[in-house]
Amino acid sequence: MNSERPIPAPIVYNGLLGEIVKTLEPGTEADPVGVLGSIMTGFSAYIGNKAHLRLGYDRHPILVWAILIGRTSKGKKGSATGAAMYALNMLDKQFYDNETVRGLASGEALVRAVADPSYDEQQEALEAGEELEVGGRMAFVIDPEYGMTMLRSSGGSTLSGHLRNAWDGGNLVNATKKETLKATTPHVAVLGHITPREFRSRMSDRELSGGTYNRYLILHVHQSKLLPPTVKTDEKKLRRLVDKLRVNAEKARQVEEMSFAAEAEKYWNEYLRPQIQEEDPEDEVLEQFTARRDPYTLRLAALYALADGRDVIERDDLNAAHAVYTYSMKSIEFTLQEAAPRLDGVTRRGKSEEWQEALRSALIAAGDEGLPRKELARVVGNNVSASHLDQLLASLPVATKPGRSTGRGGRPPVVTYWVGNDQGDGYV
Structure with missing residues (x-):
């Protein structure tokens, strides 16, 4: 089975994000693609909702959500996210301390984490000569027990609907008899951890057809190597790269609509998008997982560009993004293939x-x-x-x-x- 594991193309480690992952790699046993997925998700939360893509009439925030799928202990899911957080805390420890949410207990909890200030809170602030910002609150959700989230979502709770709206960049509202919570255009990135067996057993037809799962990058991860306890990261190089990422993140927070380089737009329209269409999965279940492959590929390309300090998407960004999404498709197929009944030889x-x-x-x-x-x-x-x-x-x-x-x-x-x-x- 090991030889059948999907392997990402090297271009996924393109640009500054890839350089950070490669610098972290010697110091962790985690799968580098898991570190990459974790950094992408965390960084997409950090840059806020101002930068966006306009695809037709739809506005897409530059948000990436990922689920790391790996076996308990051997998958090193926590190690992958831990390595990513090591770099992200260098980027802005205060942000990640304050805006990281652990787990998704309910739809109400998600809305509360990014809710607008209440009327009373706004009035108190005005009386004190202050003005509270309404809308656009950011959150980085790390859910190490994503299997429980899948279970809650499949039980008819409001969580799945709120998650879909959050990925779309829409408003979230949770109304009860006691109070009404509203989050105006929040910017929420979600990173989940789950084992293959849990993922397969908790899959819900309703969530699959409803589009919850295709809002995630599904990334298969496994232990990359065994390390002695004395191996260390090149701290000087890592800090230099993260310092550059911080400068680029500040630029990204000022960007509005992303654009394409002329050559990249032609490449997307005439070559890459038709190629992606030809890659439609043959299996109907896999097809449901990949229904958002076009916008997701472009979101990823935009994130690569923003991390490199650009508001213009280039051809290399598109190729790296396509490689990440292709790896996600292969990860889904591999995970579901393991679930197929094992027939005897005859x-x-x-x-x-x-x-x-x-x-x-x-x-x-x-x-x-x-x-x-x-x-x-x-x-x-x-x-x-x-x-x-x-x-x-x-x-x-x-x-x-x-x-x-x-x-x-x-x-x-x-x-x-x-x-x-x-x-x-x-x-x-």
């Missing part, structure tokens, strides 16, 4: 032979036109992972080529076609 061989025969018949019938990936997945009833489908196809006499253009621009889809004889018992 049953597994029998099913594989059945699926091979179904693929053979479908490909022979398709002829030179071939079949795109989605159609091949449907042939086997969307019952196998992408890697298993690759294994099935590798056992057959097939080849790939560009298919017909969809007419929507971008590259034509890749199709698989039969190159064996008509009886399907070997190559021509």
